[in-house]
Amino acid sequence: MASKPIAIIAGVGPGTGASIARKFAKAYSVVVLARSPENFDPVVQEINASGGQAFGIRTDVSDSKSVNAAFDKIAAQFPLSKVVAAVFNAGGGLVRKPFLELTEQDYSMALASQAQGAFNFAQRSLPLLLDSREFSEYPPTLIFTGATASLKGSANFAAFASGKFALRALAQSLAREFGPQGVHVSHTIIDGIIDIPRTKALANEYVDAKLSPDAIADSYWYLHTQPRTTFAFEFDLRPYLEKW
Amino acid sequence: MASKPIAIIAGVGPGTGASIARKFAKAYSVVVLARSPENFDPVVQEINASGGQAFGIRTDVSDSKSVNAAFDKIAAQFPLSKVVAAVFNAGGGLVRKPFLELTEQDYSMALASQAQGAFNFAQRSLPLLLDSREFSEYPPTLIFTGATASLKGSANFAAFASGKFALRALAQSLAREFGPQGVHVSHTIIDGIIDIPRTKALANEYVDAKLSPDAIADSYWYLHTQPRTTFAFEFDLRPYLEKW
Amino acid sequence: MASKPIAIIAGVGPGTGASIARKFAKAYSVVVLARSPENFDPVVQEINASGGQAFGIRTDVSDSKSVNAAFDKIAAQFPLSKVVAAVFNAGGGLVRKPFLELTEQDYSMALASQAQGAFNFAQRSLPLLLDSREFSEYPPTLIFTGATASLKGSANFAAFASGKFALRALAQSLAREFGPQGVHVSHTIIDGIIDIPRTKALANEYVDAKLSPDAIADSYWYLHTQPRTTFAFEFDLRPYLEKW
């Protein structure tokens, strides 16, 4: 068990994060980070109960001390030289309001969750990914989750779009710096409603009109397995019925 | 044999097209179209010799009569209702010249090869892809091959970039029209030198500095297998050392 | 009169083209090209009647012979070394149809009007613009008119978007090649309905909801007057009420 490669996934709730954890847990030990254990406990238990290995750590990615503490806990449990994948999937910062009703904190929270959080996570992950290049079967991989708001600043989405644009800038910069060093950095555009418990209420009269978190997870695994000759940086995922 | 699904691949030489044909031939019968039989004969023989089924048709995609004749030949050999994938990978139109040295024909050839050729191919493929929706295990798929020049009109590339920009517009329009009908339309950005016999002379001092045609082909198959809840429209592929 | 600088404007009807002609005619002699004299006769007469100098030539920009004949006529009337501005504003190719109802000619016409036409016009204009660098008060300027469809291939707009994407690629390539030689190449995105006689029927309940052709013309003149230290390549123009 101790010899398995390790994937660290930040931002795990009942949706995409849990699916990514399940997918990577088929081959790797997974460490999942979330603000509240309620978010990761179910998937951690499920993975461990079914023969995989998962470990959850309560973490606030927007707080560098919390991120540092989380990586210290990982170091106490796992050989850090085997971390071959890191996924930044943190939510937070999604508020929809007319601009003049946004509070200063609404805006700074979006930047903290999406941009500063991704910075904190990348600063601790990248040294590990560089170290595992020899060990890893596939090029070590760092994936960031984007959204429609990564490409378009819509009315009433000033805060979230600012965070998501910043996150994409960070991902591009890291891809250009660490790609040539053999680390695969990617960014995905999740363009549509994800089919998770929280969105059940958003009933849709059509079948298959929401993104499947398992299919998103499959695509993250696919990115991870690409050889360094042929890295994808970015792709956009949406349901067949989505307007764009 | 006759019951296998069918993939049609336009633009098959010794590189990406051949790799796509080999990849899809693991599960499907493949029909390959190219201007000259020299381009497709080797891969057709290789596939047939190794237990697959491949069929080559001399076709000039920029000429609608030639495309129509090719699809008539396909109809004579295969049940058209089983065409579940179509790939437009045609080359042509790549000329690098100062603008005032470009001939009218240099420019019109790029449009004819890339844009009009893709139009001709899509007009014959899409009705078949719509028809195979019930039959196909995966959503029927139409993929177009783009390039660096799909996103950037560089100096001295006016002709090729015009063709590739037009091709991307076509792909976007078809994705928006046929996605909601259950056909997966995608466009890839191949950003770098592909590792094929013709580029061997472009020696590169670094290992793995060229795109692997087999890895490109894997990504096309991956696109084909995505469920309709989670279609990727576009991704960019490049070697880890590529500047971008 | 003979000593005035000259602007050549391709694509002049009762809307934007006529406004551009009027604007440039305040300082320059203008030559206007259109498929039919009915399109340019009114503005030519108006300019000449009010003390300016305008000259119309029946031209099909998609036909290089017709473009060559037009430039020969210009040479017979004007000193070519004084051509300091050229604007490609040709319409054509705008057809809105489901893809499978598009004819081969619908598609090829869009490429011919927008892309090949711009190629023909640029090949004859650029040598003149290079020649006038010493003479011209402002950097000689070549402007291409784009549209919403230059950036987005919408459903049912495959033909027009292909033409407009190709035109943008051409403009980018020329800007990168001829900018460093001192010719200002620009591309505009006209995103909205233009307020011209033909669109009066498209009544809009809001005031000022359509683009003003005179304001578009002002922006073209503004581009022309920019110094070479500070060239704009592209901007987007839309009415304040436009959704985008």
Added chain:
Amino acid sequence: MASKPIAIIAGVGPGTGASIARKFAKAYSVVVLARSPENFDPVVQEINASGGQAFGIRTDVSDSKSVNAAFDKIAAQFPLSKVVAAVFNAGGGLVRKPFLELTEQDYSMALASQAQGAFNFAQRSLPLLLDSREFSEYPPTLIFTGATASLKGSANFAAFASGKFALRALAQSLAREFGPQGVHVSHTIIDGIIDIPRTKALANEYVDAKLSPDAIADSYWYLHTQPRTTFAFEFDLRPYLEKW
């Protein structure tokens, strides 16, 4: 004097900000904000000495208290209902380092200067711009200054690009929300080295190879004068010799 319209310009040093102040001061009273009076004193004195009206306020835009205090000072000096233009041109956050050498503060400073600063400035400016719609000759205008890093996250520019991407998201969102209310929101891409005292050392062997701050200022004034039928949201400005 008291009846003049007012422009507020945040981010005024010896370069672009000073040129914008001079340009707008030809018609308006100008209020200039900067972190240090050394930055704005010369241009304030110059404008006041030459018959214009300028007023400088020491402001840290990244601190909402400081921004609020600045607007309170403006209110004590000027009729707020006459504020017809606001320009966010603040620098800050430009640090070029390998990612693993960036400090947490390097990154948060870039977000604070560019994104949170623009948020603070826009929240105080927009109510004034909405109020001046009847009074203003031109549609009230809010312009944000972007950079190459607004569109591309280059290696070693993770912090600055994150800030500039976020700023562009904010600008887009505000344009979509306040454009339909008659306020013109724009974003410019300044792509190249600006010709200011600080960049003199960056000698360039070619003439005119740097952006002219006065020409940039002209373009901001041009944006301000556009009618609401024909708003530009974004343009890119670069020297004729710039590679892009």
